[in-house]
Amino acid sequence: MQKWVMSGLFFVACALALVLIFTLPGKDQVAQENKTQMPEVTLNAEQAEAVIKANCISCHGDQLEGLAGPNLQHIGATLSTEQLYKIISKGKGSMMPGFKDKLQDEEIANVALWLAEKK
Ligand code: HEC
Known part of the structure; x- marks a missing residue:
């Protein structure tokens, strides 16, 4: 039993x-x-530089030294990869455009990773 x-x-x-x-x-x-939905990518510096050349330097300068937009040469010291990802995909203020319709999420994540290393 x-x-x-x-x-x-x-x-x-x-x-x-x-x-x-x-x-x-x-x-x-x-x-x-719980996190921002940043896709996981491994840094591809060449691709990041190409995307930035094509989309960002008109406002941030070709050395990212700042023009209409702020200097991004040491942006990694103040913003994390996820914060960068959010700003680049959604934009910031009225002047910084969001790129989520223009770039692939993976491209944005890659650029965010690249910028996060600029300390
Ligand atoms: C049309 C002009 C313009 C373009 C194109 C542009 N930006 Fe910006 N960006 C700005 C301006 C202006 C600001 C400041 C916004 C504010 O603080 O209100 C800014 C802010 C930022 C910030 C936040 C800086 C900080 O100190 O908080 C990041 C990061 C950034 N841009 C990255 C990029 C990247 C990466 C690209 C290309 C994919 C890009 N931007 C393209 C104008 C631009």
Whole structure:
């Protein structure tokens, strides 16, 4: 009799564990929901420089020394990669345009990574 109770309990515990495994959101999912949805990219400096040349230097200067827009040569010292990603995709104030319709998310993330290293 006791054997039956034990294996019954074991079965219930296993079933519960299975249900939990499939219903609880994975750790990765939770982490992503709490963060800005910046895609994960590995830095490609060449691509970043090309995107910046094509889109940013008209306002930020060809050495990023600043023109109509502020100097970005040490922007990594004040802004994190995620903050940069947000500003570049959504824009800032009335003068800095957002680029999320013009550039791929991955391109923006790559530029953000590149700028974050400018300290
Ligand atoms: C039309 C002109 C213009 C273009 C093009 C432009 N920016 Fe800007 N950007 C600005 C201006 C103006 C500001 C300042 C906005 C403010 O602080 O209100 C700014 C601010 C920024 C900031 C925040 C700086 C800070 O100190 O907070 C970042 C980062 C930035 N731009 C990156 C970029 C990147 C990267 C590109 C190209 C993908 C780009 N910008 C293209 C005009 C421009």
